[in-house]
Amino acid sequence: METRELRYFVAVAEELHFGRAARRLGIAQPPLSRAIQQLERRLGAVLLDRTSRTVALTEAGSVLLAEGRAALDAVDAAEHRTRRAALSAAGRPGLVLVAKASASRELLAKLLDAYAAEPGAVPVEVTLCGPAEQERLLREGRADVALLHRPYDSTTGFDTEELGTEGQVVVLPAGHPLTVRAHVHMADITGLPGLPLPRWPDPDGTYPPGPGPQVRDHAQLLQLVALGRACAVSPESCRAQLHGDLAAVPVLDAPSVTTVIAWPPHSRSRAVADLVRTATRLQ
Amino acid sequence: METRELRYFVAVAEELHFGRAARRLGIAQPPLSRAIQQLERRLGAVLLDRTSRTVALTEAGSVLLAEGRAALDAVDAAEHRTRRAALSAAGRPGLVLVAKASASRELLAKLLDAYAAEPGAVPVEVTLCGPAEQERLLREGRADVALLHRPYDSTTGFDTEELGTEGQVVVLPAGHPLTVRAHVHMADITGLPGLPLPRWPDPDGTYPPGPGPQVRDHAQLLQLVALGRACAVSPESCRAQLHGDLAAVPVLDAPSVTTVIAWPPHSRSRAVADLVRTATRLQ
């Protein structure tokens, strides 16, 4: 199977419309129809049920959609990592580490300092981004390592090492009645009048339906909490980032959050291995 | 990047010889040279240092070799899984489970029975193979789930659930002086006169140098032990497979072995999920 065929199929499977898919791919519709037919013939499988009005995925088709996306990601990753390897041979950027903007600044600083002190350390570029984006960057080979937070981030398909576990706190506007409590339970804060929990985007960038404000990152969220429009359940370490308008109370029954360092398997890079080793030795 | 280019590059990178690589690919040498040049131009990276006498991988080249192999595996996997999905829609084979021939028959039987009793269970085909082969089958999409043994098998890039941990025993010919002991340590059995530990093949099928007989599977190994030509350190559960000529003694300081069930990430199959859930509920 050629990646071209895969790209074509994925486009059609996502659009469920040959015309739109062809436009997205920048080709005409007839060659696309032909390519899909050829692919089906070669695989000996019907991938799409099509009438002249509708296109639907078959069982085999949805398997190929999922697997094909992963395969295309792997090919893209190979390309990006090769380019990056060529550049870093010619000079600068050694490693790209991606972390959520809300990640513990303390842990990150400690890690970078400790690694920089290692013999043979290479320059580390830090990319901060919203949640869910990290996974994509790592999968596509635009980053070498990521700091992820289980159970919120999926570590599926990556190698990981645990760096530490912490409980969670609820972040509230200063002066909220609950802030006098030594601790609370989840039941105390779900459905708090006027302070809904926020909605985070799904991996595809859309928001699940329901109440609560839509947020993209932690700074936005804290802003909303300070404005009295939301409350937030976050790892304890976020307390270091709270200012006077905000208060935090431990939530006893919230799932604890594990910070992990994650990297793509097949990574043969000594730099990644060194960084991971440094990270695991931190505590 | 097209998979054709990747396949070409991987062939050259493995052979380090354009002529041989071309023969392996079934094409002539000039088109291969051209294809590699094109790839290098498109990537903007030198992948191979070549003189008219030698070919060597650059840094970027070895990155592309590792990443490219993984990407090609992913593409092959997509193809195989799609074919299998199309077949299973048309009838039989539901899941392929791959286990080492030496795996605990007891656990395997329990798992298969329990899963078969689940509502909506599909037929499970069991493939037994030597160690290291499982990883390949799973990665290439020829199998859906595997029973692996940490730390011997690499679970890199797979999702896993632990099924249980057990200690190890040393398997000796019946009547050997050590068999009267209640337990031993590793130091007692390394360098045992006339009873070396065997050598297992590396993932590429070759054997590491050193003393000790070469073995491919557990049955071979037990045969050798019974013949008094080797001793073996194995998980406790192998005791169920020992006959009169063999004896087992616990090894206190051998690393304990964890049996895990592993499956490829992106697996959206309900059958795999059911089987895994069944497995984790076993104990």
Place this chain on the structure above:
DNA sequence: GGCGACGATACCGTCCGGGTATCGATCCGG
């Protein structure tokens, strides 16, 4: 210094991927 091995280059034919035009089927409005 000449021979042999090997990768690069030159040149050519063919097949395949992509384009335009059109068909056939289905849905929808009147």
Place this chain on the structure above:
DNA sequence: CCGGATCGATACCCGGACGGTATCGTCGCC
């Protein structure tokens, strides 16, 4: 019930990319 619109499939044509053969340039080696 009919005509237009929409959408995927088919027919046909063209250009470029891929593969093959012949040959060159270079390097190592006897």
